[in-house]
Amino acid sequence: MVKSIYKDIIGAGDCVINENDIMRMATLAKLELKPHEVPFYISEVQRMLDYAEAVNIEDSAEKVSEAEPLDFNSMREDIASESFTVSEILSNAEKTEGGFIKLRKRSENE
Amino acid sequence: MSNVIKLHNLLLNKEISARELAEKYLSAINCCNPDLNAYINITEEDAILKADIIDRKIAGGEDIDMLAGIPMTLKDNISTKGTETTCCSKILEGYKPIYNATAWQRLKDRGAVHLGKTNMDEFAMGCTCETSVFGSSKNPYNTDFVAGGSSGGTASAVSANLAVYGIGSDTGGSVRQPASFCGCVGLKPTYGAVSRYGLIAYASSLDTVGVLAGNVTDAAIVFDRILGFDPMDSTSTPDFSACTFDFLNKNISGRKIGVPKELLERASGEVRDCVVKAIGDFENMGCEVEYFSMPSLVTALPAYYIIACAEASSNLGRYDGIRYGNKSEHFESIHHMICKTRGEKFGDEVKKRIILGTFVLSEGYYDKYYAKAQALRFELKSQFEKVFEKYDALITPTSPKTAFKLSQVQTDKEGAFNADLCTVPVNLAGLPALSVPCGKDSLGLPIGMQIIGNKFSESHILNLAHKYEEARGDFGINNMGVRLDV
Amino acid sequence: MYKLTSGFETHVELKTNTKIFCCCSNEFGSEPNTRCCPVCIGLPGAMPRLNKKVVEFAVRAGLALNCKINSLSYMDRKNYSYPDLPKAYQISQYDVPLCYEGFVELDSGKRIGITRIHIEEDAGKLIHNDAEILIDYNRAGVPLIEIVSEPDIQSTEEAKEFVEKLRLIMRYTEVSDCKMQEGSMRCDVNISVSDTDKLGTRTEIKNMNSIANIQKAMEYEFERQIEVLENGGSITQETLGFDEKSGTTYSMRTKEDADDYRFFREPDLLAIHISEEDIERIRQTLPELPDKKIKRYVAELGINKKDAELLIKYPRVAEFFEKASKGVNSPKKVANFILGVIFGFLKSETLKEEFKLKITPESLKGIVLLVESGKLNMSKAKTTLEQMLLSGKRAEELLSNEDLGGFDEDMLLCLCGKAIDTNPKIVADYKAGKDKAIMALVGYVMRESKGRADAEKVKEKLKEII
Structure with a gap:
């Protein structure tokens, strides 16, 4: 279906995603995927990768892949300003203790 | 034609109070929002409070800004201190920022009356507003159709007169496309012109804070007040200042307009005809129009997906429920908690993009995809530079088609992918662009025309759009929301 | 014969006023989460802003380590997930660091190459309890430089010397306190063994926070790797920790578990430009470095090498010494007072490092001048100095006019004559061969002179005379 619009420019689509790839990426990205979800992600990511393959059509010679950096520095002076209060910093954390953010190592048993 | 100016004068002349104005809008939201689902969080108390402050200032004879007391909305990825900001995702349920986004702060300082947060695709990933955890926003012209995305709720609200203007974000077309679908004006500024500090990041090198309004003049008034250097954002442009409002009425005769053929060719017949007609109107106003070819515009789309997903996979890594947001209830270790939380609380579209983004950055694939996409991007940038040596502005359709039907993109994946075709090249190149309504299709759904300018040429494209608007005449829904024609 | 090959990755916390990407104060200590803001705790929408002092300090450190400086360098994201890393990525530098190709020269003349130095942010601190982890983000965003050495180190002695020299140079440039026990300097040690010309597989021992532990860990790992190889096994490339109590290394992660960091350019920051003028300006602000100081003390100030090494070991001591020696005939005397009396007074390493004294370099110089002019003898000078260190009183307050009256040649001649005249028997003894007898005459003169004479x-x- 993709190819109908891109048939004039899309390439061989030589990258095929399998379950291992999805699981490896999910591990790196810290996403728990349920077993029944995996086929869905394989097909969706494959489809997106097929679209993305279009970038490899032009077998261009060494193209510059770094932008001309802007010719000014964007840095600040080393001057301290008031930090936020502890209560503000902790305001969105579920559990805190003595000024620390507390993270249980395992959920409480019911 | 400007709602802001009209209302500002009413306030100054004490023909209406800011409180009455706020109440009118809040009541309209009460009435219309159940059908549209534009707002996902209405800040009634805060709005009235702010309105009262403006009324006191007016009573005291103090000078007030043009935007003071004017009711507006913010997309739910703009950080609002003390008010829940969720990016319409479960994982940020309950998150209340401890600071304001700069763009919002600048409007707040001028007395803006914030009515509430509007709906969006989860983490701005989508083109129909249907990936939101709050459900989709509907098109005010026909509620069987989507409002567009990702700033769908914001566009729907503005279009339905439930806010005078809104602040959204545009990463691949997320302000322009819903503006086009909903028949309002959407402005995406030059990358760096408006501070991103406080805009919850999707793709950092593409994200911009944009404006949605009922007409070009209002968009200009708002843009003038949010633009400019912010030391909190290292990518914001130093020394950028502009007063686009003063430029709106400049004579546009003699301006050179380029029309890239590839984008017109890929639009539906109705959209194409409508945009071509609008281009004709520019010719009638004395502009020189030239059709030309720019094939790299089409490969921009896959390059965009790679770069956007890559940056998103990194930007969204921080959502783990530890310092903020929602976490899973049952887990056996911290690692498990993080994975489970992210697996449960992110929607499918977000997870898909994170996985793809992780993939294109990973060892062995970085050069093939990410580096290649960046190379194409820089090629596109330099091509645009050449193009703008010839032309003052480019005109394209904003979107190849009009609004999708609800749930259509679940099966029409190709259509979803291509919805951004005309808008993403602008984000890749960091250029300013806007969408202005130019007609309707046979179903009565709005069609938008996109005007693209060279970097920092917002004054020019707003000028062109304003002149077009004048020539075009009225456009918009007058029987919904707050009626300002009375 | 198994050869040891080792390289170090050293993280040094920079002594700037603020963190690397936000204006939160960069002090040590303080209550948890009291030096934080949306940027350093990674709140959605927050963005980094690079502290220019961090870049300057990194360039200083690079120049002090003989590095070349990249006039254009970039910040990159290193993506991985851990509770102490708020954004789930660390902003660091990947392929274009600020500094590269430097060296540290050991006493033997051998150079340990410095591959690169780059800037990055530190993570927060975790406290592990049984049921939970407590997180403090005060340290998140603290500026670090990572100094990566070539695998040129071939013994634990070289390692010790390298780390000591590195630490001293960093302290002299004042970019860091380098207090290993406080964690402001941490070393990761890469080590491999081989009995051929080829390098063996290396392991990495992380977060070493004392030189003693570094040596112990290296010795243990060296032996361990040899044993594995002798038994026909092979070394797994892995990350190890060092258990101080047992003196052994233990596995933390293998390469298979290693993260793919998915480095890419940090889109929220611009490239870093450093001009030749900037580099020159920073070079001009570099102090005289330890090795040069030693050479100069020996060659120009008449100090012996061992004493020089002791003086420069503590930057404040060296500074004090140099100030006190200006305009003095014998800097060696100044050195002796410092290494003898003052060091005797400041017994611990910490006290010597802090070198907080109740006297100024000028007052020490004053004492030395009095000795040189003959107005004060050595033993009186020492006791006076001790009193000054204790009481904070100045020399003028402690010494009377009589003490300072000096003891010139005439007085000396007169008193010696007097001693000889009044002690004929002792003189006779001395003439007869009892050498020690002269000490009695010396004693007489000392008493008569009320201790002012120089024995x-x-x-x-x-x-x-005799």
Whole structure:
């Protein structure tokens, strides 16, 4: 279906995603995927990768892949300003203790 | 034609109070929002409070800004201190920022009356507003159709007169496309012109804070007040200042307009005809129009997906429920908690993009995809530079088609992918662009025309759009929301 | 014969006022989460802003380590997930660091190459309890430089010398306190063994926070790797920790578990430009470095090498010494006072490092000048100095006019003559061969002079006369 619009420019689509790839990426990205979800992600990511393959059509010679950096520095002076209060910093954390953010190592048993 | 100016004068002349104005809008939201689902969080108390402050200032004879007391909305990825900001995702349920986004702060300082947060695709990933955890926003012209995305709720609200203007974000077309679908004006500024500090990041090198309004003049008034250097954002442009409002009425005769053929060719017949007609109107106003070819515009789309997903996979890594947001209830270790939380609380579209983004950055694939996409991007940038040596502005359709039907993109994946075709090249190149309504299709759904300018040429494209608007005449829904024609 | 090959990755916390990407204060200590803001705790929408002092300090460190400086360098994201890393990525530098190709020269003349130095942010601190982890983000965003050495180190002695020299140079440039025990300097040690010309598989021992532990860990790992190889096994490339109590290394992660960091350019920051002028300006602000100081003390100030090494070991001591020696005939005397009396007074390493004294370099110089002019003898000078260190009183307050009256040649001659005249028996004894007898005459002169005479001079004079 993709190819109908891109048939004039899309390439061989030589990258095929399998379950291992999805699981490896999910591990790196810290996403728990349920077993029944995996086929869905394989097909969706494959489809997106097929679209993305279009970038490899032009077998261009060494193209510059770094932008001309802007010719000014964007840095600040080393001057301290008031930090936020502890209560503000902790305001969105579920559990805190003595000024620390507390993270249980395992959920409480019911 | 400007709602802001009209209302500002009413306030100054004490023909209406800011409180009455706020109440009118809040009541309209009460009435219309159940059908549209534009707002996902209405800040009634805060709005009235702010309105009262403006009324006191007016009573005291103090000078007030043009935007003071004017009711507006913010997309739910703009950080609002003390008010829940969720990016319409479960994982940020309950998150209340401890600071304001700069763009919002600048409007707040001028007395803006914030009515509430509007709906969006989860983490701005989508083109129909249907990936939101709050459900989709509907098109005010026909509620069987989507409002567009990702700033769908914001566009729907503005279009339905439930806010005078809104602040959204545009990463691949997320302000322009819903503006086009909903028949309002959407402005995406030059990358760096408006501070991103406080805009919850999707793709950092593409994200911009944009404006949605009922007409070009209002968009200009708002843009003038949010633009400019912010030391909190290292990518914001130093020394950028502009007063686009003063430029709106400049004579546009003699301006050179380029029309890239590839984008017109890929639009539906109705959209194409409508945009071509609008281009004709520019010719009638004395502009020189030239059709030309720019094939790299089409490969921009896959390059965009790679770069956007890559940056998103990194930007969204921080959502783990530890310092903020929602976490899973049952887990056996911290690692498990993080994975489970992210697996449960992110929607499918977000997870898909994170996985793809992780993939294109990973060892062995970085050069093939990410580096290649960046190379194409820089090629596109330099091509645009050449193009703008010839032309003052480019005109394209904003979107190849009009609004999708609800749930259509679940099966029409190709259509979803291509919805951004005309808008993403602008984000890749960091250029300013806007969408202005130019007609309707046979179903009565709005069609938008996109005007693209060279970097920092917002004054020019707003000028062109304003002149077009004048020539075009009225456009918009007058029987919904707050009626300002009375 | 198994050869040891080792390289170090050293993280040094920079002593700037603020963190690397936000204006939160960069002090040590303080209550948890009291030096934080949306940027350093990674709140959605927050963005980094690079502290220019961090870049300057990194360039200083690079120049002090003989590095080349990249006039254009970039910040990159290193993506991985851990509770102490708020954004789930660390902003660091990947392929274009600020500094590269430097070296540290050991005493033997051998150079340990410095591959690169880059800037990055530190993570927060975790406290592990049984049921939970407590997180403090004060340290998140603290600026670090990572100094990566070539695998040129071939013994634990070289490692010790390398780390000590590195630490001292960093302290002299004042970019960091380098207090290993406080964690402001941490080393990751890469180590491999081989009995051929080829390098063996290396392991990495992380977060070493004392030189003693580094040596122990290296020794243990060296032996361990040899044992594995001798038994026909192979070394797994892995990350190890060092258990101080047992003196052994233990596995933390293998390469298979290693993260793919998915480095890419940090889109929220611009490239870093450093001009030749900037580099020159920073070079001009570099102080004289330890090795140069030692050479100069030996060659120009008449200090012996061992004493020089002791003086420069503590930057504040060296500074004090140099100030006190200006305009003095014998800097060696100044050195002796410092290494003898003052060091005797400041017994611990910490006290010597802090070198907080109740006296100024000028007052020490004053004492030395008095000795050189003959107005004060050595033993009186020492006791006076001790009193000054204790009480904070100045020399003028402690010494009377009489003490300072000096003891000139005439007085000396007169008192020696008096001693000889009043002690004929002792003189006779001395002439008869009892050398020690002269000490009794010296004693007489010392008593008569109320301790002002210089014992050595008296002895010489008496011998002359007799």
